[in-house]
């Protein structure tokens with residue numbers, strides 16, 4: 001937690017944060033930082049996460065609309081920050097192995113799930129709440145062009161970025177898409193250059209700090225804007 005002391009604890013402590021995909025990877029790092037900073041955390045995941053001060057686990061399967069609505073119904077009190085973090089990769093074999101079912105499964109989890117959860121959470125959001133969608137540079141038309149053969153994942157993050165802009169137009173909340181960096185998690189792999197714990201601290205600083213990106217924008221974890 002090297003950057004934890006740099007997070008504006010005054011804006012984290014006492015606030016309610018909801019994090020999806022909270023039992024491992026970047027999501028778990030976010031929850032650890034938030035708990036250490038005195039936040040109230042609603043940790044949504046399929047598997048129960050670690051028991052930590054201020055953290056309440058809510059069962060959540062982002063592929064299942066019934067589970068999404070049940071998770072929202074389990075929320076008590078108002079939420080100040082939502083971090084839509086849970087996502088999956090798809091088939092990585094490029095056009096040669098692309099299937100409609102894999103594409104649909106990835107879109108369902110990475111795009112439909114966060115949108116449906118957002119809708120279900122609206123009655124629980126405090127005025128001025130922030131909705132952060134963990135996206136990826138892979139979803140950028142201009143900055144995400146590389147040899148990755150995972151069509152489904154790229155397309156899902158491009159759609160998520162567009163959904164963020166749409167939600168920013170439609171809802172009275174701050175809505176952001178954030179690229180966390182290439183992280184050493186199960187998704188990012190061992191060769192990834194960045195520590196997810198550091199990325200989590202930067203993301204929380206960005207969200208809780210006074211100068212975060214404007215609603216509807218797509219930025220990296222340092223707050224630098226990314227071309228959609």
Ligand SMILES: NC(=O)c1ccc[n+]([C@@H]2O[C@H](COP(=O)([O-])OP(=O)(O)OC[C@H]3O[C@@H](n4cnc5c(N)ncnc54)[C@H](OP(=O)(O)O)[C@@H]3O)[C@@H](O)[C@H]2O)c1
Pocket residue numbers: 020021022023024025026027045046047060061062063084085086087088109134135136137179180181182183184185186187188189192
């Ligand atoms: N790692 C990177 O280099 C990188 C780069 C760019 C963007 N990102 C984005 O950063 C976010 C976090 O990625 P990560 O690296 O922490 O990935 P990860 O280690 O693979 O973890 C993925 C998380 O998503 C959850 N999840 C997957 N399917 C779910 C479902 N159906 N219902 C509920 N939860 C589900 C997993 O929960 P379970 O434990 O239940 O499977 C897990 O908590 C993702 O949005 C990812 O796209 C990551």
